[in-house]
Amino acid sequence: xxxxxxxxxxxxxxxxxxxxxxxxxxxxxxxxxxxxxxxxxxxxxxxxxxxxxxxxxxxxxxxxxxxxxxxxxxxxxxxxxxxxxxxxxxxxxxxxxxxxxxxxxxxxxxxxxxxxxxxxxxxxxxxxxxxxxxxxxxxxxxxxxxxxxxxxxxxxxxxxxxxxxxxxxxxxxxxxxxxxxxxxxxxxxxxxxxxxxxxxxxxxxxxxxxxxxxxxxxxxxxxxxxxxxxxxxxxxxxxxxxxxxxxxxxxxxxxxxxxxxxxxxxxxxxxxxxxxxxxxxxxxxxxxxxxxxxxxxxxxxxxxxxxxxxxxxxx
Amino acid sequence: xxxxxxxxxxxxxxxxxxxxxxxxxxxxxxxxxxxxxxxxxxxxxxxxxxxxxxxxxxxxxxxxxxxxxxxxxxxxxxxxxxxxxxxxxxxxxxxxxxxxxxxxxxxxxxxxxxxxxxxxxxxxxxxxxxxxxxxxxxxxxxxxxxxxxxxxxxxxxxxxxxxxxxxxxxxxxxxxxxxxxxxxxxxxxxxxxxxxxxxxxxxxxxxxxxxxxxxxxxxxxxxxxxxxxxxxxxxxxxxxxxxxxxxxxxxxxxxxxxxxxxxxxxxxxxxxxxxxxxxxxxxxxxxxxxxxxxxxxxxxxxxxxxxxxxxxxxx
Numbered sequence: 001x002x003x004x005x006x007x008x009x010x011x012x013x014x015x016x017x018x019x020x021x022x023x024x025x026x027x028x029x030x031x032x033x034x035x036x037x038x039x040x041x042x043x044x045x046x047x048x049x050x051x052x053x054x055x056x057x058x059x060x061x062x063x064x065x066x067x068x069x070x071x072x073x074x075x076x077x078x079x080x081x082x083x084x085x086x087x088x089x090x091x092x093x094x095x096x097x098x099x100x101x102x103x104x105x106x107x108x109x110x111x112x113x114x115x116x117x118x119x120x121x122x123x124x125x126x127x128x129x130x131x132x133x134x135x136x137x138x139x140x141x142x143x144x145x146x147x148x149x150x151x152x153x154x155x156x157x158x159x160x161x162x163x164x165x166x167x168x169x170x171x172x173x174x175x176x177x178x179x180x181x182x183x184x185x186x187x188x189x190x191x192x193x194x195x196x197x198x199x200x201x202x203x204x205x206x207x208x209x210x211x212x213x214x215x216x217x218x219x220x221x222x223x224x225x226x227x228x229x230x231x232x233x234x235x236x237x238x239x240x241x242x243x244x245x246x247x248x249x250x251x252x253x254x255x256x257x258x259x260x261x262x263x264x265x266x267x268x269x270x271x272x273x274x275x276x277x278x279x280x281x282x283x284x285x286x287x288x289x290x291x292x293x294x295x296x297x298x299x300x301x302x303x304x305x306x307x308x309x310x311x312x313x314x315x
Numbered sequence: 316x317x318x319x320x321x322x323x324x325x326x327x328x329x330x331x332x333x334x335x336x337x338x339x340x341x342x343x344x345x346x347x348x349x350x351x352x353x354x355x356x357x358x359x360x361x362x363x364x365x366x367x368x369x370x371x372x373x374x375x376x377x378x379x380x381x382x383x384x385x386x387x388x389x390x391x392x393x394x395x396x397x398x399x400x401x402x403x404x405x406x407x408x409x410x411x412x413x414x415x416x417x418x419x420x421x422x423x424x425x426x427x428x429x430x431x432x433x434x435x436x437x438x439x440x441x442x443x444x445x446x447x448x449x450x451x452x453x454x455x456x457x458x459x460x461x462x463x464x465x466x467x468x469x470x471x472x473x474x475x476x477x478x479x480x481x482x483x484x485x486x487x488x489x490x491x492x493x494x495x496x497x498x499x500x501x502x503x504x505x506x507x508x509x510x511x512x513x514x515x516x517x518x519x520x521x522x523x524x525x526x527x528x529x530x531x532x533x534x535x536x537x538x539x540x541x542x543x544x545x546x547x548x549x550x551x552x553x554x555x556x557x558x559x560x561x562x563x564x565x566x567x568x569x570x571x572x573x574x575x576x577x578x579x580x581x582x583x584x585x586x587x588x589x590x591x592x593x594x595x596x597x598x599x600x601x602x603x604x605x606x607x608x609x610x611x612x613x614x615x616x617x618x619x620x621x622x623x624x625x626x627x628x629x630x
Binding site for chain 2 (some may be wrong): 047
């Protein structure tokens with residue numbers, strides 16, 4: 001692995017961000033163990049700062065900037081958790097932040113980014129407009145672009161969730177995460193590779209946004225694809241840097257249906273009594289689908305976040 | 316106070332039940348502190364065994380039975396959390412349990428009680444039928460009736476939630492609970508009286524089920540009243556044993572509208588990222604309503620439980 005993703009770099013990332021983020025709790029449920037036939041440990045990133053694991057990568061990326069870069073500030077385009085996380089991290093460290101957001105983004109998300117002190121730039125709701133908006137911001141303010149997942153410092157930041165989990169529950173057989181752009185998955189795979197070699201890493205992905213699954217099994221990164229799923233944090237395309245790490249260190253990617261996602265989501269609400277976003281239920285849904293295969297295994301499940309529009313809950 | 320509710324009895328209750336129940340976490344949220352203007356400490360009984368604080372009282376009541384009574388087993392009538400809690404406690408301690416439930420109770424609640432190994436007896440959905448059903452069970456099986464709140468051992472059991480909270484956050488100015496039958500409120504008032512004399516205890520109650528408020532301010536226990544509220548755990552009438560304790564040791568009862576309950580509930584889901592039942596939001600709603608009065612106070616809020624029908628969430 002390159003230096004920015006070495007074992008030492010990951011240890012340093014954890015040390016760097018730990019004063020700023022939450023060490024999130026790990027929950028268990030006897031009822032869910034019974035239903036799944038496995039022993040499950042839920043790492044609750046819904047309780048993370050800004051409500052998702054994205055606070056880890058964003059904080060790390062910002063901390064790694066040079067003083068000169070910090071002066072210029074940061075920018076990204078996002079309709080979701082990364083925008084909030086970057087705005088929060090930038091505010092925390094006292095540097096300017098610009099977030100390009102689609103004009104049809106929910107009011108509450110735009111307000112959240114503004115609440116964290118970032119300047120919001122609205123654009124048309126498509127990727128070219130978002131990229132043009134970002135370029136305009138960079139040209140005007142000289143901001144450093146912090147991408148949501150396709151960056152070593154982001155991946156190293158996201159790796160800290162699994163590192164904490166492995167510290168707390170050292171003898172896991174398996175860790176599973178959802179996969180969208182692959183920041184959390186690649187980070188988890190690296191942490192597990194360095195700190196718990198015996199433990200496997202797999203991912204869950206919605207059937208309706210299965211580019212990581214297709215890329216993983218074809219050996220070639222799928223760049224263009226239609227995506228439709230309730231797990232709206234996972235609509236993104238697997239990143240270029242993320243893909244080879246995942247190919248090398250991940251054992252399997254399991255796709256799940258919308259019905260399976262909703263069923264898993266419901267069980268998390270009913271049994272763990274916590275609020276998570278649909279993307280968070282995808283990994284648990286994969287374990288439930290493959291219950292026989294994972295019987296009696298000790299499994300860490302990373303719940304990615306809890307920023308959900310309550311009015312759109314599917315139950 | 317009578318011996319069963321002395322300081323020593325409460326300490327003993329805590330010791331007796333602690334091997335069986337969860338010491339539930341206390342959560343904080345910077346966002347909710349900002350919104351309320353106070354410093355809030357949420358004691359999360361939604362994470363308690365069986366999903367509510369009722370597991371505390373039920374466990375305590377069962378543990379206090381004589382060997383002869385344990386052989387006869389226990390019974391209650393309940394459409395809600397107390398039935399589940401008693402079934403669970405009885406199973407845990409290996410004694411028979413009968414729960415009389417209205418035939419229109421949700422399937423999922425009936426299934427939950429059966430899952431905890433209790434025998435369910437369905438009856439017509441009214442109080443006389445429930446009482447007749449209970450009497451029939453007692454006549455047939457010789458079961459000991461464990462009431463949901465009107466009993467010293469239940470009150471002493473419920474007192475342990477506040478005792479834990481005061482241990483963890485010793486310098487609270489105020490503790491607030493919801494009030495229905497008054498088990499949690501009387502227990503909290505006793506714990507606070509014995510273990511944190513400087514701390515006040517108040518309660519929140521739905522306007523639509525305000526018998527505790529009316530009783531508290533008239534000095535006479537209101538026994539018959541119409542109740543309608545989304546906070547369905549609080550439809551019950553204040554208990555005979557509970558009332559004088561509350562009169563002596565509680566400072567105020569604040570009533571809140573249905574709109575205020577729903578708004579508080581939403582904030583708990585959005586900001587604390589936890590699933591609670593509407594009854595749990597009533598205490599927080601009271602603090603929000605009286606924000607000026609409680610500005611800058613350190614306030615413990617007991618969230619009573621998390622057994623909610625997801626299909627009936629008001630958002």
